[in-house]
Amino acid sequence: MLSNRYQNLNLIQQLDPVKDHSQIYYLMSGYEFSWEMQRSLEIALMRTYCVPSMSKLLDKTKEFYQRPQKRYDDTSILLVEIVKWGYESDRGKQALQRMNAIHGRFKIDNADFLYVLSTFIYDPIHWNANFGWRLMCEQEKLACFYFWREVGKQMQIQNIPETYAEFERYKLDYERENFRYSDTNRRVGEATLGLFLSWFPRWMEKPLKPIIYALLDETMLDAFGFEHPSPLLRSSIVRLLKFRARLMHLLPPRSQTNFYIDSPIPSYPNGYEIANVGPDDKGK
Numbered sequence: 001m002l003s004n005r006y007q008n009l010n011l012i013q014q015l016d017p018v019k020d021h022s023q024i025y026y027l028m029s030g031y032e033f034s035w036e037m038q039r040s041l042e043i044a045l046m047r048t049y050c051v052p053s054m055s056k057l058l059d060k061t062k063e064f065y066q067r068p069q070k071r072y073d074d075t076s077i078l079l080v081e082i083v084k085w086g087y088e089s090d091r092g093k094q095a096l097q098r099m100n101a102i103h104g105r106f107k108i109d110n111a112d113f114l115y116v117l118s119t120f121i122y123d124p125i126h127w128n129a130n131f132g133w134r135l136m137c138e139q140e141k142l143a144c145f146y147f148w149r150e151v152g153k154q155m156q157i158q159n160i161p162e163t164y165a166e167f168e169r170y171k172l173d174y175e176r177e178n179f180r181y182s183d184t185n186r187r188v189g190e191a192t193l194g195l196f197l198s199w200f201p202r203w204m205e206k207p208l209k210p211i212i213y214a215l216l217d218e219t220m221l222d223a224f225g226f227e228h229p230s231p232l233l234r235s236s237i238v239r240l241l242k243f244r245a246r247l248m249h250l251l252p253p254r255s256q257t258n259f260y261i262d263s264p265i266p267s268y269p270n271g272y273e274i275a276n277v278g279p280d281d282k283g284k
Contacts, residue, residue, distance in 0.1 A: 004253055008032050009137060017142035021150070022086045024143035028136075029083050030257035033128065038260060040127035042196075043215060044119035045075070049189055050175075050223035052182035054112055059184040063279065064191035072195060073267040074278045076260045079120075081274060084259050087151050094274040096154050102278045103155070110158050111174070117152045117160070118171035121145050131241040133248035179223045189224035211237060 008027050015024055029037050049055045058064060063071040081095035103113075121144045128136045145164045152160045161167035196212060197205045213221060214229040214237045221228050256262075265272070 005249070005251075006134075007253055009134070012139050012143075013137055015139060015143075017139045018146055021143040021146035022088070024139060025083060025147040026086070028140055028143070029080075030259050031254045033124070033132065033136075034254070034258035036127055036132060037124050040124040041079075041120065043127070044123035046189065046192055046216065047119050047123065047175075047220060048116050049192065050185055050220050051112065051115070051178045052180065052185060053109065053178070054116075055182060055184040055188045057106055057108070058188050061279075064188050064195075067267075068191055068195040069198070070267040073265050077265065077268075077272065077277050078274075080260045082151060083147075084257070084261065087154055091274065095277075096151070098274055098277060100155055113152075113155070113157045114160065114170065115174045115178075117148055117155075117157060118167055118174070120148045122168055122171055130238070131245050133245045175219065179219050181223055181225050185223050186225045189226065 008031055012024050012027055017024060049058065078095045078099050082092045085091040087093070087096060125136060125141055125144060142164060145167065149160050149167075161170055193209065193212060197208055200208060210227070210229045210233055213226055214234045216224075216226070218228070220226075
């Protein structure tokens with residue numbers, strides 16, 4: 001059983017991350033690191049709320065306060081449709097078209113678009129380096145870069161860096177220059193935190209809140225104005241996630257994909273059409 005644990009890795013290592021990045025990213029997201037990718041991308045999205053220019057726009061739409069679960073589901077659906085089926089597939093193109101239509105209603109700076117794109121690449125890689133059941137190989141890291149770089153081109157994002165290292169530097173420089181506290185950061189951050197807590201029984205809310213804080217780095221906590229967890233709690237969460245990784249290492253490989261859209265979606269119990277995902281034409 002365990003001899004098959006690396007069957008996907010063996011396949012991935014035979015692929016070219018430049019021309020086969022969609023296939024590699026599919027295997028990573030659907031089979032190898034499905035839970036890890038989802039958790040790390042949730043943190044990646046929260047990271048973008050640490051930028052006042054972005055949180056101000058999100059705060060203005062009121063989506064996070066009126067329909068937080070639907071906002072989460074809409075974002076997840078459009079991203080996962082692109083990942084699962086590929087940006088060149090009919091469904092992938094529909095998701096990209098829908099995403100571009102939604103973003104087109106707002107004036108968003110290209111630098112902000114670039115930053116959001118960079119979080120999709122490097123936050124999962126960072127999570128994997130700390131908590132992965134195995135480390136990503138070089139092909140997987142590069143596939144993350146080439147996949148999202150191509151998606152960025154389809155979104156008409158300009159000046160996407162040409163190399164993995166260059167884009168990573170852009171991300172770090174952007175955070176150093178733009179992460180700072182604002183009231184809109186805090187409001188959007190608290191609304192998102194409330195959404196995460198709503199997935200659990202109410203009695204768990206008080207003990208879970210500091211645990212979520214412990215998953216955020218110091219610069220994020222400062223940008224949100226959130227309380228800093230104790231070093232003991234943070235180290236305990238790290239140990240717990242590393243223990244989970246060791247357990248996952250002992251499991252057989254996943255036999256079916258585990259994308260977000262493979263399970264019932266709270267906001268769309270009867271299914272969805274890609275063209276109708278997101279706010280309506282009036283932004284509601």
